[in-house]
Amino acid sequence: MPYKIIISLFILLSLSACNVEPWVKPYERANLADPIMSFSPDPLSQGYIHHVYQAREGARGAEGGSGGGCGCN
Amino acid sequence: MKNNIIKTLGISILTILFATSVTYAASEKLSGKAANFTLKSRSGKNIKLSELRGDVVMINFWASWCGPCRQEMPLLEKIHKKYKRLGFTLLGVNVEENTSAAKNYLKDVRVTFPILFDPTNKTSKLYDVSAMPTTVLIDRNGNKRYLHKGYKPGYENDYKREIKKLLRE
Amino acid sequence: MVLKVAPGAVVAVTRTMPYYLLALFLVLLSFNSKAAVLPAERADALYHSYSGGGIDITGPAVLVRKSVSDSVSLSAKHYVDTISSASIDVEVILGASTYEEERVENSFSIDLLNQKTLMSLGYTNSEENDFSADTVSFGISQDMFGDLTTVALSYAHGSNVVGETGDSSFSETSKFDSFNLSMTQVITKNLIMSGSFATVTDSGFLNNPYRKVRYLTSPTTFSLQDEEYPNTRTSNAVAFRARYFLPYRAALHAEYRLFKDSWGINGTNIEVGYTHPFLDDWIAEVHFRSYVQTQADFYSDLFPFVNAQNFMARDKELSTFNNSTIGFGISYEFAKGEGGTIDKASINFKYDYIQFNYENFRDARQTSFDAGTEPLYQFDATVMQLFLSVWF
Secondary structure, eight states: OHEEEHHHHHHHHHHHHHOOOOOOOOOOTTTTSGGGGOOOOHHHHHHHHHHHHHSSOOOOOOOOHHHHHHOOO | OOHHHHHHHHHHHHHHHHHHHSSOOOOOEOSSSSOOOOETTTSSSSEEEGGGGTTEEEEEOOTTHHHHHHHHHHHHHHHHHGGGGGGGEEEEEEOSSSTTHHHHHHHHHHHSOOOOEEEEEEHHHHHHOOSSSEEEETTTSOOOOOOOOSTTTTTHHHHHHHHHHHOOO | OOOOOOOOHHHHHHHHHHHHHHHHHHHHHBBOSSOOOOOOEEEEEEEEEEETTTTTEEEEEEEEEEEEESSSSEEEEEEOOOOEEEOHHHHHHSSSSSEEEEEEEEEEEEEETTTTEEEEEEEEEEEEEEEEEEEEEEEEEEEEETEEEEEEEEEEEEEEEEEEETTEEEEEEEEEEEEEEEEEEETTTTEEEEEEEEEEEEEESOOOOTOOEEEEETTEEEEEEBOOOSSSSEEEEEEEEEEETTEEEEEEEEEEEEEEESSEEEEEEEEEEEEEEETTEEEEEEEEEEEEEOOOOTOOSSSTTTTTTBEEEEEEEGSSSEEEEEEEEEEESTTTOSSSSSEEEEEEEEEEEEEEEEEEEEEEEEEEEEEEOOOOEEEEEEEEEEEEEEEO
16 A cells, blocks of 8 residues: 555656746756765666675665666575 | 566657657747846956847856866857957856856866856846756847757857857848 | 555556556656756776675676767676675585685666667676576666656566576576666755655566575474475565755765565665765765565474475575664765866775674574574674776
């Protein structure tokens, strides 16, 4: 159940964004453009650390950063 | 399940190809009077757009944190040098709230055209800047004529063509 | 947080999920805006080291990404794990012994940019002496709503061949399909958030052929038998992430992920971290991560008798446990904006200390205890990375 709720929220949120004028203007992105605000600043390092956890935890998926399979066991 | 996956992928790819087959023109035509503004320049002098009436004016909205802006900065300097004696003025409007990063950047990348500061973004709002960089071309009569959103290699050729056209009018 | 959902419900949601996602994506696609950009051109060379629980894994990794035109970017990755293991799993089954092995992973991907859409195709191969994996992936990402929102959808299909060292007649296969959807949203000038959803289905031979379960042979002694896993697994994960820019140029980040699968595992992790640039060229980062999970339905540390259930596992990865990580990173940037072929370079060091605490996995090596009364297992791991990055 929680998944259905979360996904519905996700969809609602996305659709509501359709009618909204961009509230952060392109010329106001100075802080967002700073490399320290990147979700995946170092893809190779991030991929490695995801692999470290994936091999030792039951959970997998939605790690963020570069998607796709890791071919790990 | 496998068939469905293939179907899903197929539909996605087709949709993407369709959606992206409508390519954007690098330049949009504009009309109407260019809104007037006064901004402080790097030299400390106030520059007023209406006082440049009679010149072809190119306004480039830029920021030091914006990669494409940095990429086109040296090319803008070349355009400025090439056309400045023919009744052409290039204004580089920096949109950053904190101007120190821009001033630092300009120490490394030297440009001779006027750099104006819009720390309150009043002018950026006035021109409805919707991409970084944004470049607007204004004719000798003070009318907005061309708009470029963003920068990609090759845009400088469009700028030159449009500047020449406006200079001849 | 423990969620109780019947396995059937998970499967039902998962079957229909990709179509919800697709529908959502197509709706979003029709509201497109301006051009996206290709990923930055860079090369990374990394040395990694993991040490914990009797296992040492080290190796190099290299990733190169290069644009060949305005709209095409290629990337290639080479990754090696050199494993030396005398882990608790090996010791319980084989007695005190160490095995050595190597895993080599190579992957290639091509990214295509068409105005506002970034498409990518990838292939990954991973080889070990007893395990071979091939994965193909396809992804699309799209900027929209004045570039405040990025939506990405990806699909991967993997096929594996599982072998067993010392038994050349043993060969099994497994495969997986994964769907991923993520949305990144600019919330304010200083806040960016993202939501990700992933569903993965596996089928085939999913056990580790070397692992055993233990069962009671008398009230105080145990023996071992082969594990038996179900041959399908479906899992869903949803994650939320946020990054917040602090006024003096520093960043806070947080992550929350919820996981559940058709084997009865519920996992949750949270992470918080802080990034702080200093002295122009340095960036320091600290983070804390915590993970908890409940066991798989067919997991038991000690089964009551031989062949006690049709499915049986005693992998500590499927037990009820938690772990905590405290880590830091430091990076130094150089060769910035000097012109020439290099835009920027950085040298980075990252260190993570992880502590694993098992709640129903006992240390069966401790033979002085009666079966089932051994102390619970726990171990610490140290993860280190040293890497050089060059942007060109």
